[in-house]
Amino acid sequence: MKASRYEDKQYWLTLAERYFEAETTDQEEAELVRFLASPFAQGAEFDELCAVMGYFSVGKEEYAKPRTVFSWRKYGRLAAAVIAGLLMMTWGGYEFNRQQNLCVAYVYGERFTDPNRVLSEMETSLKNLQYEEVEETVDHQLSSIFQTLSDTNE
Amino acid sequence: MKQSIVIVFLLLQSLGAWAQEGLQVASLFDGRYKKNHNAIEVLVKGDKLASYHLTLFRSLTLKDEPKTFKEIERLVQADAEVAIDKEVGLLGQDLYYGFYCFAPLKKRNRYLFYRNASLKEGGEQEVTVVYMEGYATLDELKKMFK
Incomplete structure (x- = not known):
């Protein structure tokens, strides 16, 4: 095992080939991305891989963005x-x-x-509330009172 | 959401509660005479009464129902017990007319008027009950039906 795994160029070439064959796992793809970002991937043999992974990386980011779908x-x-x-x-x-x-x-x-x-x-x-003057009712009441008094005296 | 609708509906219905509730005569205005062919019932509230300095006017005139006349008199006499001022006229033992003033409610004066025309010889067989609320004084109101 090389001191730095990134120094094992053959490993990465093999992994790149598997990437193009769609045989890599998500973890392996993530490793490839990290490798391509390192100074060990400067060779021309990785140019194509850089281009492709870079393109898909952007696409992935766009896809991962939360969509604002009108509900x-x-x-x-x-x-x-x-x-x-x-x-x-x-x-x-x-x-x-x-x-x-x-x-x-x-x-x-x-x-x-x-x-x-x-x-x-x-x-x-x-x-309808108009009423005849009170005198009539007072007379009537006085009559009633006197009648009552005379009835009592009898 | 449904609870809010119910609460708003109940609140709006409660606006129909009149201040004459608490008075016995309130039962006369519960709608029982709306279809009565011997009755005239009037309800006016709000803008139309501004010129009279009133906020509420309710009246019931009932004709040709002597049994009901006695019941109405009983209700009026019961309310008279809590009046703070009154002027009454009797014919014999019967209440011929009555003007009653009750304690103000929300700064509005409250009045009850009653007349039983059937007690007068040759008079109409009718009883009139009027309930009013507002800012008019008793003297102002009495001028309305003089």
Whole structure:
């Protein structure tokens, strides 16, 4: 065994041949790359190997890069959630406004939302509260009191 | 996501809770008279009441149902117990009219008005109950139906 494995040129030539025959393992290919990067691979017999391995090395790096593939499923779900949220907010705002401003009348079982009609009914119900003056009720109550007193004295 | 939808839905529904809850007359406005052919029920809330200095107006006028008249009077009399101010008129033992003022809620005055026109000889066979909230004073309101 040579002191430096890199000095065994025949070993590396044999390994290069096996590389071209696609018989090398990943570990052997990695070793080849390290060898080619060393000063021991300066000879012309390794030029072709350098060129090929260099080309595939770049290709491998490109392949190893994480791909940013557009995922319709992922962004579709996100878009659906955003749309659902916007719809809910719109509905919530509409519902809140509807609850804050109501104007409806049920007249003998029939529903009215026309503001003029509803406010007219409102005015009518206020007029229904008009009452005859209190004197009449006081007279009536005094009569009741005196009647009670006379009943008691008897 | 589903929980959020349910929570938002419940919150929005709770906006329908009126301040007259806590009063006995609240049961009159639970929707039971919407289809009644002897009743007129009015609900106004918000912008339309600005000129009246009110925020909420609810009224029920019920005609030709003497049994229900007694029940309504009972509810009004029950609420009268918690009124902070009132003006009433009786005809015999029966409540002819009543104006009641309750403790303000969220700085809004609360009023209940009642009149049983059927107690007057020759009067309409009807009872009217009106509940109002807002910033109007009692005197301002009484001018509305004078």
